[in-house]
Amino acid sequence: xxxxxxxxxxxxxxxxxxxxxxxxxxxxxxxxxxxxxxxxxxxxxxxxxxxxxxxxxxxxxxxxxxxxxxxxxxxxxxxxxxxxxxxxxxxxxxxxxxxxxxxxxxxxxxxxxxxxxxxxxxxxxxxxxxxxxxxxxxxxxxxxxxxxxxxxxxxxxxxxxxxxxxxxxxxxxxxxxxxxxxxxxxxxxxxxxxxxxxxxxxxxxxxxxxxxxxxxxxxxxxxxxxxxxxxxxxxxxxxxxxxxxxxxxxxxxxxxxxxxxxxxxxxxxxxxxxxxxxxxxxxxxxxxxxxxxxxxxxxxxxxxxxxxxxxxxxxxxxxxxxx
Amino acid sequence: xxxxxxxxxxxxxxxxxxxxxxxxxxxxxxxxxxxxxxxxxxxxxxxxxxxxxxxxxxxxxxxxxxxxxxxxxxxxxxxxxxxxxxxxxxxxxxxxxxxxxxxxxxxxxxxxxxxxxxxxxxxxxxxxxxxxxxxxxxxxxxxxxxxxxxxxxxxxxxxxxxxxxxxxxxxxxxxxxxxxxxxxxxxxxxxxxxxxxxxxxxxxxxxxxxxxxxxxxxxxxxxxxxxxxxxxxxxxxxxxxxxxxxxxxxxxxxxxxxxxxxxxxxxxxxxxxxxxxxxxxxxxxxxxxxxxxxx
Amino acid sequence: xxxxxxxxxxxxxxxxxxxxxxxxxxxxxxxxxxxxxxxxxxxxxxxxxxxxxxxxxxxxxxxxxxxxxxxxxxxxxxxxxxxxxxxxxxxxxxxxxxxxxxxxxxxxxxxxxxxxxxxxxxxxxxxxxxxxxxxxxxxxxxxxxxxxxxxxxxxxxxxxxxxxxxxxxxxxxxxxxxxxxxxxxxxxxxxxxxxxxxxxxxxxxxxxxxxxxxxxxxxxxxxxxxxxxxxxxxxxxxxxxxxxxxxxxxxxxxxxxxxxxxxxxxxxxxxxxxxxxxxxxxxxxxxxx
Numbered sequence: 001x002x003x004x005x006x007x008x009x010x011x012x013x014x015x016x017x018x019x020x021x022x023x024x025x026x027x028x029x030x031x032x033x034x035x036x037x038x039x040x041x042x043x044x045x046x047x048x049x050x051x052x053x054x055x056x057x058x059x060x061x062x063x064x065x066x067x068x069x070x071x072x073x074x075x076x077x078x079x080x081x082x083x084x085x086x087x088x089x090x091x092x093x094x095x096x097x098x099x100x101x102x103x104x105x106x107x108x109x110x111x112x113x114x115x116x117x118x119x120x121x122x123x124x125x126x127x128x129x130x131x132x133x134x135x136x137x138x139x140x141x142x143x144x145x146x147x148x149x150x151x152x153x154x155x156x157x158x159x160x161x162x163x164x165x166x167x168x169x170x171x172x173x174x175x176x177x178x179x180x181x182x183x184x185x186x187x188x189x190x191x192x193x194x195x196x197x198x199x200x201x202x203x204x205x206x207x208x209x210x211x212x213x214x215x216x217x218x219x220x221x222x223x224x225x226x227x228x229x230x231x232x233x234x235x236x237x238x239x240x241x242x243x244x245x246x247x248x249x250x251x252x253x254x255x256x257x258x259x260x261x262x263x264x265x266x267x268x269x270x271x272x273x274x275x276x277x278x279x280x281x282x283x284x285x286x287x288x289x290x291x292x293x294x295x296x297x298x299x300x301x302x303x304x305x306x307x308x309x310x311x312x313x314x315x316x317x318x319x320x321x322x323x
Numbered sequence: 324x325x326x327x328x329x330x331x332x333x334x335x336x337x338x339x340x341x342x343x344x345x346x347x348x349x350x351x352x353x354x355x356x357x358x359x360x361x362x363x364x365x366x367x368x369x370x371x372x373x374x375x376x377x378x379x380x381x382x383x384x385x386x387x388x389x390x391x392x393x394x395x396x397x398x399x400x401x402x403x404x405x406x407x408x409x410x411x412x413x414x415x416x417x418x419x420x421x422x423x424x425x426x427x428x429x430x431x432x433x434x435x436x437x438x439x440x441x442x443x444x445x446x447x448x449x450x451x452x453x454x455x456x457x458x459x460x461x462x463x464x465x466x467x468x469x470x471x472x473x474x475x476x477x478x479x480x481x482x483x484x485x486x487x488x489x490x491x492x493x494x495x496x497x498x499x500x501x502x503x504x505x506x507x508x509x510x511x512x513x514x515x516x517x518x519x520x521x522x523x524x525x526x527x528x529x530x531x532x533x534x535x536x537x538x539x540x541x542x543x544x545x546x547x548x549x550x551x552x553x554x555x556x557x558x559x560x561x562x563x564x565x566x567x568x569x570x571x572x573x574x575x576x577x578x579x580x581x582x583x584x585x586x587x588x589x590x591x592x593x594x595x596x597x598x599x600x601x602x603x604x605x606x607x608x609x610x611x612x613x614x615x616x617x618x
Numbered sequence: 619x620x621x622x623x624x625x626x627x628x629x630x631x632x633x634x635x636x637x638x639x640x641x642x643x644x645x646x647x648x649x650x651x652x653x654x655x656x657x658x659x660x661x662x663x664x665x666x667x668x669x670x671x672x673x674x675x676x677x678x679x680x681x682x683x684x685x686x687x688x689x690x691x692x693x694x695x696x697x698x699x700x701x702x703x704x705x706x707x708x709x710x711x712x713x714x715x716x717x718x719x720x721x722x723x724x725x726x727x728x729x730x731x732x733x734x735x736x737x738x739x740x741x742x743x744x745x746x747x748x749x750x751x752x753x754x755x756x757x758x759x760x761x762x763x764x765x766x767x768x769x770x771x772x773x774x775x776x777x778x779x780x781x782x783x784x785x786x787x788x789x790x791x792x793x794x795x796x797x798x799x800x801x802x803x804x805x806x807x808x809x810x811x812x813x814x815x816x817x818x819x820x821x822x823x824x825x826x827x828x829x830x831x832x833x834x835x836x837x838x839x840x841x842x843x844x845x846x847x848x849x850x851x852x853x854x855x856x857x858x859x860x861x862x863x864x865x866x867x868x869x870x871x872x873x874x875x876x877x878x879x880x881x882x883x884x885x886x887x888x889x890x891x892x893x894x895x896x897x898x899x900x901x902x903x904x905x906x907x
Contacts, residue, residue, distance in 0.1 A: 051515065072514050072515065082506070082508060084509045084511065087506070087509070088530045097513065097516055098516035098517050101516060146515075146516070148516075149516055352720075352721060353723065354724075360724075362714050363724065366718065373782060373786070376752050377749050377751060380751035427657065429650065430651055430653075442654065442658060445662050446658065448891065451840040451891035451894050452887070453843065453844025453845070453846060453864045453884075455864045456884045459867060459871070460669045462871075463668040463671075488662065549742065549744065552742065552868075556868070556871055569741050569744075573850070590751065596740075597744060600741075608732065
């Protein structure tokens with residue numbers, strides 16, 4: 001149920017956007033499609049919505065084959081990065097649009113629209129034009145508009161991509177809470193790993209038109225299947241020829257077995273954290289950097305020029321650096 | 324759900340400030356300095372000598388012998404018939420041009436195909452062509468002595484087709500940029516909300532291009548109202564049939580027997596055309612301001 | 619009122635993005651294309667093709683004879699002088715107005731902006747009549763000017779006025795949006811670096827508006843060369859004296875009944891018009907205006 005995409009392929013001329021994609025989105029879950037831009041994630045979302053036609057494969061939505069259905073018969077709500085507001089219609093009429101198309105009774109429309117405007121905190125803006133709203137408000141309006149027709153699935157294409165950092169963060173938290181209330185099957189595209197890790201129940205990592213890995217945020221962070229997934233989901237550095245998370249490196253001030261000797265070349269404080277750049281003689285070309293808290297750094301009186309020994313933390317994730 | 328969201332109405336939500344970036348730029352305009360003030364003076368003087376005084380002279384002459392003189396001039400049967408024909412033709416031309424121009428603009432923007440750049444080029448020809456040459460172009464096809472093309476000299480159909488020819492670019496060129504600027508996502512959003520293609524056009528596209536269509540129609544109307552050069556060859560100036568307002572004015576000016584009276588009559592007809600142009604300009608301005616407000 | 623002067627706003631150079639892909643052609647699409655092509659083809663292309671055919675049907679000798687006729691040569695000379703003078707006036711005027719409208723705030727700014735557009739909405743015959751009433755022998759200033767030896771009507775000054783009138787807003791309307799787009803910062807930066815008004819205009823403003831100005835000039839040239847109605851009224855239409863090329867086309871058909879010669883002169887004007895469109899399109903494509 002939810003969304004079932006099978007064997008989806010799509011080319012633009014010589015460029016392979018998607019290659020044989022199989023994807024299942026669980027009913028009621030909030031799933032993120034994560035990957036670098038140009039990786040094919042938006043194309044996949046648009047194919048699911050019917051806004052783009054796949055060269056091959058099938059799309060099932062809520063147990064129904066939707067492959068050859070036009071977008072308007074797919075029962076999906078779609079939210080665009082740049083809001084796609086109907087600029088000539090008021091906020092109220094924007095949200096009411098899908099219901100008006102379905103020729104619902106006026107009273108029902110009014111009731112439903114007001115519920116939704118309340119849900120997205122835009123009650124007092126009902127009569128404004130979209131141009132009179134901020135970006136965050138416009139996107140909330142777009143979300144209400146998509147939810148108005150009670151879609152089987154909600155698809156969001158980089159919904160917070162056009163917003164500034166603070167509004168982005170607020171909306172992200174809010175989307176999570178909204179989803180916990182509404183429980184509509186949701187698939188959203190993002191290139192921001194933090195966003196994906198924070199909000200979603202499940203993450204699908206897409207790169208170069210292929211699915212790299214599917215799993216819960218924890219699984220992906222802790223057990224990345226390859227170096228791409230590992231480095232895309234969080235900071236990485238190299239230690240002794242392996243990719244490691246910089247907060248997964250232990251620093252010793254005296255030699256311990258198997259530890260790698262290093263010298264601190266630069267200490268940089270960023271708020272509560274300290275980044276220590278190391279040179280490991282004969283070791284990793286690009287050097288290693290370690291992330292510590294300020295307290296850790298002070299307790300071992302780390303300083304530029306300090307000689308230290310480095311060891312990956314027990315049970316930490318590491319992957320051989322691809323050659 | 325969340326309290327912090329309610330403080331989201333960000334700086335630009337005040338309404339007025341977001342109308343358009345252009346208006347904010349203009350508001351930053353400089354105050355006049357001595358150099359710019361004097362060039363403004365020269366410009367106003369030149370405008371007065373070239374445009375304002377002459378147009379005022381037309382109105383002065385038209386109403387110089389009182390309201391009665393004006394009405395007497397424009398109610399002469401041949402004159403009244405010509406004015407009526409001119410206005411009716413201009414309205415019809417504006418309507419047809421509005422519909423066909425929008426269609427052509429749509430095809431140019433949404434249906435790029437082999438040869439669409441040729442189409443693009445041909446659209447501009449009527450605008451760049453001297454009006455008398457446009458008239459000759461029409462005569463070449465509709466002037467007879469060849470196998471195809473109906474003979475339209477001295478017919479109202481001939482006038483109509485010629486006016487469609489000279490006004491062709493107006494709606495196309497006002498609607499085209501608006502179509503190009505349309506947010507295609509909004510159309511897709513409407514489709515995913517259940518709207519069929521005709522419904523998307525009617526509910527999303529049409530309301531947004533309507534002001535541009537009206538502008539194009541208004542421009543076509545103004546042009547058709549005052550057109551002379553392209554009409555003169557095909558009309559044959561048949562009173563009560565194909566004589567239009569501009570032809571009557573010109574005819575009056577050629578009258579050597581009663582120059583003073585004829586000039587007054589010509590000015591009276593001209594005043595009507597001027598009034599119509601002024602109304603069209605005001606409508607255009609209102610339309611533009613409405614569009615600017617939407618942002 | 620900015621973009622709505624009777625200038626063709628023009629093909630805003632569409633470059634197909636790489637992501638643009640050939641969509642499947644639907645029946646609606648075929649219908650729309652056919653309708654558009656048929657409408658433009660029958661309305662414009664077909665008669666234009668016939669004009670070209672009729673121009674050359676009598677043979678090249680007759681074509682060149684018509685053009686080398688002394689009256690024809692003189693008419694082209696008059697057109698060049700009148701159009702050239704009007705172009706110079708309208709260009710200077712247009713740039714000055716554009717700078718004032720785009721850069722300065724002053725009372726009556728909106729009114730000035732509205733009046734600039736007035737000439738394009740006025741019938742050419744009315745333009746001629748209006749000038750006649752002020753500068754004609756019985757007009758407001760005519761007798762005074764005449765007594766000082768200045769002939770305006772039935773002479774070149776009147777024709778220049780009429781031509782300048784009808785093409786008045788074209789340069790200003792092309793330049794204003796570009797100046798508004800560019801904003802004030804560059805000029806303010808130049809001023810802070812010690813540039814005076816003249817240097818700022820030559821080094822900053824002029825390069826900024828160069829393409830738009832060129833486009834406006836092209837439009838103005840096309841309009842000036844072709845003006846008929848207004849010039850007809852003020853020129854007196856005297857063969858060999860005030861007859862322009864456009865007037866000659868009309869005269870050849872109506873009085874001389876020499877259609878072949880009319881087609882020949884008209885053909886030259888068509889070539890100029892087509893060249894103007896192509897140059898205009900080229901400028902727009904290069905500069906994206």
